[in-house]
Amino acid sequence: MNETALYIHIPFCDHKCIYCDFYSIITTDNISSYKEALIKEIDYYSSLYSEESYITSIYFGGGTPSLMEARYLYDIINHIKTKFHVAPAPEISMETNPGTVNKNKLKEFLRLGINRISIGVQSFDENELKFLTRIHDKKTAIATVFNALEVGFENISIDLIFNLPKQTKWTWRRNIEIATLLPINHISAYSLILERGTILNKMVLDGKVALQDEDYDADLYEITIKELEERGFQQYEVSNFAKPGFECLHNTAYWRYKNYIGFGTSAHSFMNDKRWWNYSSLKLYQARVAEKGMAEANYEIISPEESISEYIMLALRSYGIEISKMEKRFGKEWMEKNMNYLQILTDNNFIIVNNNWIKLTKKGYTICDEIISKFK
């Protein structure tokens, strides 16, 4: 059996943030019928893949999964457990927005199976939070972290965004400082991405907002890595930092090129050499599931060449390439083809090669895409 990660997309939100390009809907209609569809979709894929899959993690992403009743998620978890081989103590994560959960609700989530929460704090600066159109303020963000701790969560992560328009190095350092003073053990720190179709993108196109330049972004990123590592958060992926032992198992599965199945609107799945993705629209998703049990909008078969380039990309972005493992899976050709280039990267301190591992240095992380795009 293969270790497999399960993702469940909960598309419902109480509002849309300006930078978000995830599929989400601002209505509470269909919440219950959506669950029926998820259950049906789980049935469909378990009949295809449960034999070969050993479920090590479940992840509720969104949208805002924390808007749901704890019971809602419990029914889904429970159904998964009856249909798939699930590890005895799987990591079950849920994305949470401050302001959508009080202490009682958090307690419920914990009691019904969620054991890791990822809180969408984004910033501790009131102006930045307003700019991002988040509904919470600094106080709520901090309170949510402490509430989670108090009800018994041991595995708490927060998301932060940097390189916001007008963000100074000082305000960013302050964000990091507050974050590291909190009782958390995981931080995802993202440089702002301008996604097509977002409100922010339009604001930039219309000239209402100016993005900061590459050099400033690089400065902030370097500050992030340095400050977080000094405070005990080890970088284990481009944007992810954890205290030892608190890396997110679920996301790590993506980066270690394991199989995953995604349920719900717009969710992606990857089994062996096939990747497919569901319809984004709630209406279409529900109609297709009702009709066929699944809602695949499209798929691709990953060719051997694509497969190795994905593998290399994901590995370098996170833990690094474990050479023997990589060669066992893809053969020796890649190392042979890239020997010269790897030497140049080593000589210039972009990567470190030792003991069977190729890893990016801090300097390497900052221009990771450039490095990867030059592999043969």
Added chain:
Amino acid sequence: MINIRNFCIIAHIDHGKSTIADCLLETTATVSFREAKAQLLDDLDLERERGITIKSHAIQMKYTAKDNLNYILNLIDTPGHVDFSYEVSRSLAACEGALLVVDAAQGVEAQTISNLYLAIEAGLEIIPVLNKIDLPSAEIDKVKGQIIDLIGCRDSDIILASAKTKIGIEEILEAVVTKIRPPGGDPDAPLQALIFDSKFDAFRGAVAFIRVVNGTLRTKDKIRFFAIDKEFEAEEIGILGLKKIKCDELAAGNVGYLIAGVRDVHDAKVGDTVTHKKDPADKPLPGYKDVKPMVYSGLYPTDAEKFEDLRDALEKFRLNDSALIYQPETSAALGFGFRCGFLGLLHMEIVQERLYREYNQSIITTLPNVEYHVHKKNGVDIIVDNPAEMPSVGDIDSVEEPYVKAQIVCPSEYVGNIMKLSMDKRGTYKNISYIDPTRADLQFEFPLAEIIFDYFDKLKSTTRGYASFDYEYIGYRESDLVKLDILLNNEPVDALSMIVHRDNSYVWGQKVSSKLKELIPRQMFEINIQAAIGTKVISKAVVKALRKNVLAKCYGGDISRKRKLLEKQKEGKKRMKQVGNVEIPQEAFLAVLQIDK
């Protein structure tokens, strides 16, 4: 022979040469209206787009004149652009008369004048035609005055026409019959036929378009081409209607085609004379020249592995374009490629564009340059057609470069701007005359190298498009020239070397290095750009190392998209050239052409 008339049309671009030709063909019922495509004689797409006829052809019309006699009119199409002036001169040599078409709204332009002089030199009868008289902006009297001043004709000699509304077309045909003399020549004399154009047919070999000057050519005749001194058999001869029409003989005075099993189009040279193997003419017709390229540039495949593909494409291309020459060369920066010689800048652009469009070749072109005559201190003279091969400064005694005589016609208010631009371009002022009080005709001499950079573009912008320009080659002259090298991270990039006048070298060095800084994207390593003459660095610029290029998020739903993004990035890199550890985008090799834009 008495009822044959051979003529051509000379005009500035867009003055209506092709539409007049179409009208003549329609009126003489040579083609039906439906057959008359927008521009009949121009059959290459690119030419149609640019509105220039490049490959000349001929077409025969039958016309019953007002005197009730039947005439055969051979219209010989001429290329209108200065790059092809030799071809123009051979087409003119096949005619006895020319229609001089002038746009009634635009007036006389530089090309009108230069082509007119060629026609007068060739002894042709000139029939002036004022076209587009139906335009609201037509200035009939004014332009008439310009024409009268130019050729010294009478007001009544000028035919008022509009190809669009068919005004004046009958008059033109009558003038062709009555004013142009019938061809001379003796059908019984030894054969002399002028090849004024040729094209390649994949099945038949070269098709030569000929004007029989003396003698008679019959099918199956054994023939000889003077210049290349080879013998063939006339497999098929004929006249040129809309399609080829076979016939048994072409006698002195007539125009037609000749297929003689000539496998290589380069054997059917424009300007060569065809004669019989038996009883040959004792000498060829005058005026033959071996066409020499004036402009050179390196052509390299973007993808080094596509070198053989580019060779194949050039070989095929050359079958139809006898003016293109090329030979393999190697550049340290660009790898294997070809040094190509072109008739001029337009010819170069056409070749590049057709290689891309029709032969699907992705190529990098280096900065165009001219051919230099270098006298070395050791007494050896060499010809340099690639700046990278210029000997080092210490070894050079003197350098000569080709000069041209340029003619610029423009509204008089722009004379000052043109003077300034031309001085900047190392031009020497020669003369100014006025076509009428508002139009000036300026003459300069320029180094050709200055013209091929960007003179024409600048001329257009400095005169808001009102100036027209033409030039002819006048010979080599000594100049104080130096080689400007560009170094990237201390490695000279041979494909970026250029030859410039010493006085301008500092300015060029600065401009090129700052332009390259703009065009070369930030990369993993810092890039030092230096411009140098010999070992002396005259200007520097730095492209800072890339600081950040990493997408923040890559989870389950991002992987496919992210992979595709990287693939795209990889494709983009393929279009760049790797020189040392620097990736150079294609545009950078033409950076100099973009300076000041």
